[in-house]
Amino acid sequence: GENVEQHPSTLSVQEGDSAVIKCTYSDSASNYFPWYKQELGKGPQLIIDIRSNVGEKKDQRIAVTLNKTAKHFSLHITETQPEDSAVYFCAASRGTSYGKLTFGQGTILTVHP
Amino acid sequence: GAGVSQSPSNKVTEKGKDVELRCDPISGHTALYWYRQSLGQGLEFLIYFQGNSAPDKSGLPSDRFSAERTGGSVSTLTIQRTQQEDSAVYLCASSPNARPTNEKLFFGSGTQLSVL
Numbered sequence: 001g002e003n004v005e006q007h008p009s010t011l012s013v014q015e016g017d018s019a020v021i022k023c024t025y026s027d028s029a030s031n032y033f034p035w036y037k038q039e040l041g042k043g044p045q046l047i048i049d050i051r052s053n054v055g056e057k058k059d060q061r062i063a064v065t066l067n068k069t070a071k072h073f074s075l076h077i078t079e080t081q082p083e084d085s086a087v088y089f090c091a092a093s094r095g096t097s098y099g100k101l102t103f104g105q106g107t108i109l110t111v112h113p
Numbered sequence: 114g115a116g117v118s119q120s121p122s123n124k125v126t127e128k129g130k131d132v133e134l135r136c137d138p139i140s141g142h143t144a145l146y147w148y149r150q151s152l153g154q155g156l157e158f159l160i161y162f163q164g165n166s167a168p169d170k171s172g173l174p175s176d177r178f179s180a181e182r183t184g185g186s187v188s189t190l191t192i193q194r195t196q197q198e199d200s201a202v203y204l205c206a207s208s209p210n211a212r213p214t215n216e217k218l219f220f221g222s223g224t225q226l227s228v229l
Contacts, residue, residue, distance in 0.1 A: 004155070032216055043117070043204055043220030044156070089155055099146055099208050099218045100169060103155035 002027040006104025023090035032093040117221035136205030143210040150202040
């Protein structure tokens, strides 16, 4: 089955700096790659996603890039703010037509004011 | 309600007891999922419902785990004869049925289950 590896497990940055989280996947049939943000005591919330026919997608301060050949994808957060502090999860899906996702282990992002 | 609602938010039980966890999805979402989040781990898929049917229950860890959904809405996850390794946060999610949004999951806040 699919295996998703996520790095780093923890990331600490100063406010205003950029943050990058990387994931690799094993199943070449995977074609949908979402990123979720989980704040303390809450469920994960979808923040951005990308499909395999696209190499990059941006939404304000966040962007995701996908390299299908190398089977890795990354989340980029620019101009980080303290409210970006949370656990971020990447995930992959083989396009099953429903939300059966394989998640990475998560990255704890801390943005220091 | 506006979001996915789960109850209870916390459940402490003794080893060997049965527990029931409840999920109320977003109104109109036909797809419902249960995921499990163990301490320091990513989320693990358990089961998928489309309406009241469960076409994919491949993630249920053992026959002690079962789930049902009635009226195309509320779902319950039942764990029988709980074990300490069942301790985790159980997350419910729902999604619209129409592509391309059918893979976009809306999660509840979860039930923290502690088995003593």
